[in-house]
Amino acid sequence: MAVKTNGIVEGSIPEELLELLLTLASSWEDVTDVNTFKVIPLKGAMTNEVFRIIWPTKGKDNLRTVLVRVYGEGVDMFFNRDEEIRTFECMSEHGYGPRLLGHFPDGRIEEFIHAKTLSAADLRDPETSALIAGKLREFHELDMPGSKNVALWDRLRNWLSKAKSLCTTEHVKEFWLDKLENEIDMLEKECSQDEQEIGFCHNDLQYGNIMIDESTRSITLIDYEYASYNPIAYDIANHFCEMAANYHTDTPHILDYNVYPDVEERQRFIRAYLSSAGQEPSDAEVQQLAEDIEKYTLANHLFWGLWGIISAYVNSIDFDYIDYARQRLEQYWLKKSKILGISMDSLNLKGQATDVEK
Numbered sequence: 001m002a003v004k005t006n007g008i009v010e011g012s013i014p015e016e017l018l019e020l021l022l023t024l025a026s027s028w029e030d031v032t033d034v035n036t037f038k039v040i041p042l043k044g045a046m047t048n049e050v051f052r053i054i055w056p057t058k059g060k061d062n063l064r065t066v067l068v069r070v071y072g073e074g075v076d077m078f079f080n081r082d083e084e085i086r087t088f089e090c091m092s093e094h095g096y097g098p099r100l101l102g103h104f105p106d107g108r109i110e111e112f113i114h115a116k117t118l119s120a121a122d123l124r125d126p127e128t129s130a131l132i133a134g135k136l137r138e139f140h141e142l143d144m145p146g147s148k149n150v151a152l153w154d155r156l157r158n159w160l161s162k163a164k165s166l167c168t169t170e171h172v173k174e175f176w177l178d179k180l181e182n183e184i185d186m187l188e189k190e191c192s193q194d195e196q197e198i199g200f201c202h203n204d205l206q207y208g209n210i211m212i213d214e215s216t217r218s219i220t221l222i223d224y225e226y227a228s229y230n231p232i233a234y235d236i237a238n239h240f241c242e243m244a245a246n247y248h249t250d251t252p253h254i255l256d257y258n259v260y261p262d263v264e265e266r267q268r269f270i271r272a273y274l275s276s277a278g279q280e281p282s283d284a285e286v287q288q289l290a291e292d293i294e295k296y297t298l299a300n301h302l303f304w305g306l307w308g309i310i311s312a313y314v315n316s317i318d319f320d321y322i323d324y325a326r327q328r329l330e331q332y333w334l335k336k337s338k339i340l341g342i343s344m345d346s347l348n349l350k351g352q353a354t355d356v357e358k
Contacts, residue, residue: 016104024101028064030057043248046319048072070107074314077162079225087224090144097222113220115211120246123207132210133269134276135219140199140232150198151228153188159306166313175329190340191295201235202227206242237296253320255327266290294339301332
């Protein structure tokens with residue numbers, strides 16, 4: 001049987017995936033030939049490889065399209081894949097995101113959402129940013145099954161342990177991994193408050209995981225692999241940190257913290273987030289959440305720094321994970337004293353901070 005494609009997974013389609021695709025296409029009466037489809041790689045993914053699959057139909061301008069997500073090597077150590085699939089299905093039942101159309105050992109087939117994936121520049125548009133803030137508030141209020149305990153700190157400790165087990169001696173020394181356990185303990189103490197709001201967090205709110213229907217101006221958040229219950233301030237901190245990234249350049253790993261949102265931009269997002277619940281927040285409420293978010297940017301730098309280190313050892317996707325990790329951890333050390341008001345001298349890290357600044 002000849003299947004016309006432009007290749008997938010180094011030029012071949014896994015048998016289980018091919019069978020699922022043909023079965024799916026056979027259920028659509030308007031597909032002209034189930035064996036003829038086009039495969040288009042989608043750029044910007046750093047954990048998985050993502051492809052758009054297209055079949056021609058009897059209608060002149062109509063196409064049948066699905067999205068195939070092939071899991072990256074070794075990424076199961078970042079999250080429980082079975083739990084992630086359950087989250088995906090639950091989100092679909094809630095009316096969020098794409099439907100799950102099938103899964104195979106190395107990935108899954110999803111409904112293709114006919115909406116625009118945002119660009120890095122879109123995050124800075126005030127109108128779009130307000131729409132994202134409102135959708136994120138809605139996301140945080142979802143009642144999802146499973147544990148509702150904060151996942152952040154245990155996940156950081158688990159990833160640190162994994163990074164140490166994988167790293168060369170040189171990388172352990174370069175990234176000061178032996179010091180990070182104390183840093184995580186300190187951050188948990190500094191950030192955790194009895195009154196902080198906990199919600200179901202996306203935890204990976206980069207622009208590529210946000211889609212917009214340009215006709216209705218409705219926002220859809222996709223890709224829930226890292227989703228869990230966490231402080232909502234952490235999730236917003238993650239979104240702000242992602243504004244330094246543009247994953248669709250020749251150097252997608254390079255981050256530009258000169259474009260990190262300024263105070264006015266951050267407060268505008270926070271006000272839109274809080275007011276989307278139907279009540280205008282006070283200036284004090286906006287300021288308090290803004291301060292909490294800035295503290296959680298430090299945890300976010302550790303989170304994605306450790307992710308980058310681990311990914312460099314287990315994932316073969318063409319992305320400079322080590323340099324990405326280097327930038328995130330440098331930001332942690334550079335911003336820590338300013339955000340927490342802790343002098344580098346008192347932490348006996350003065351020499352290390354100087355090295356980073358160089």
